Amino acid sequence: MTELRLTLREMRLIIERIVQAAGVTPGLLFAARDAAVVSAVLPVAGFANLSTEIAALAASTAKPARLSEGEDGVLHVDVAGQHPWLVAEALLDLAVERFRLTGRGEVLARGAVSPREFGVVKGLAEKHGLAATCSATADGMLLQIRPRPAQAISLLDRIRYEGCTVEAGLWWPLYHASHAALAPDSFESRRHAGTIRVEADGRIIGRNDEDETDLAMLAADPSRLHPASIP
Template identity: 45%
Template sequence: MSLSPTPRTLQVSLRECRLVFERLMQVVRMEPGMVPALRDCALYSAALNLGGFAELQRHLQLLEQSGPRALSLDNQIDVKRVDCAGQHAWLVADTLLDLLADDLKRHGEARLRVANVQEPEELHVIKALAERYGLCIELASDTQGLTLTAQHRTQAPTLLDQIRLNGLKVEAALWWKLFHHANEALAPDSFESRRHAGSIMVDAKGRLVGRPDEDETDLSLLMAGIESGTTAPTH
C-alpha cells in the first residue's frame, strides 16, 4: 500500500498575504474604496480558520456577484437591529464595527442584532477588525440572527501582531493557485508597461520624460531588449 505524500505547506508573511488578497479583490472588480477592508477581511478569515484560504475563491465569486446595497438600521427598539440586505459579511463588517464603536463611546455599552447577512460565520472577522479600536466583540447566534456585543479589551498581543510575527500556514499548491489568479490584476509585461513602471516615464527611444537626464535610474535592461531586437518599441 502506498501512502499519499503530505501536502507541502508554506509560511506566508503578512505582506505577501495582503499583496495577493488585495490584487484578488481588484481582479473581481471591487470598488477601489472597499479593497483594503475586503483584503483585511480575507486575511482575518484565514487567520481565524473560518473560510480562509480554502474558501477564498468561493467568497470572491459571491463578492463579484453582489452589488452595494443600503443597510437599514432600526434604533427604536431596546437592541438596535441592522438589516444587511443580503450582502456578504465582509462587505458590512466595517460598518457594523463603526456602529458598535460609536455606541460604546457614547453610551458605555453597545449591542447590535444583525439580520439578513450572507455567509454569517464570516462575520467573526469583526473580532480582529475591532482590535484597532481596542475593542473586544462577542457574537451570539439564535433563530433571529446574530447579536454583536462590544466591550473594551485588555491589553494583549493582537491577532495582527501574531500574523506579523509568524505569518500564516497555507498549502503550497493552493497558495500558488491564488498567487497566479491575483496576477491577473497586473498589466501584461510589454515594452509599453516597462516604460511606465515605477515613478518615471520613458519615451520610445529610452529618454526620461519629465525628469533630468542625470537621473540615476538604470534603463539598461529596457534598452538592451531594444538593441538585441527581443523587445520591440511600440509606435
C-alpha cells in the same frame, strides 16, 4: 504536506489584487482586503474557502444599508444582500461607538450573503483595543463588543512577529489568481511601470534618477530618450 510561512505584507498584497479584480468599489478595497485576510487566518472561511468567498464578494454590490433601533436596544442593520467583507468595518464602527457611549455595543446584521463572514469582526476589533464576537440568532448575526485584555497580543501582531503558516496547495492557487489579475507583461506595460513613464517618442515622465534601471530597454529608439519637464 508542504507548508509555507507567509508574511502579513505578502498576504495583503496577493489578496488585495484578487479582491480588486473581483470588482470591489475602490473606497472599500482596503477594508475588504483586511476582512479577507482576517477571514483566512483566524480562520473564518480559512484559506481553503477563500476563493469561494471571493466569488461571493464579486457577485455582491455595495449599496446603502438600512438602520433601525430595535426594542431591545440593539441596533438593527439590513445590509441588503451585501457580502460581510464590504460592511464589516462600518458595522464594527457603529458597535464601537455605541459601546464607548453607552457601555453596550451590539449590532444585529441581517440580509447578508455568507453571514458567517461577519466573524471577521473578532480580528478587526483589535485595532480599537476591544474584543468582538459574532453569533447567529434567529434574526441575523449579532455583533457584540466587550473590553479586551490589556496584555493580549493581537492577531495582526502575531502574524507580524511569527508569520502565518499555510498549506502550499491552498496558497499557490491564490498566488496565481493574483498574478493573473495583473496587466499582461508587454513592451507597453513595462514603459508605464514604476515611478517613471517612458512615452513612445522617448520622453521620460517623472523622476529621472532610476540609477539601476536601463531605460534603453523601454524605448524603441534609445537615442531619442530625453527627460520631460514635469512640475
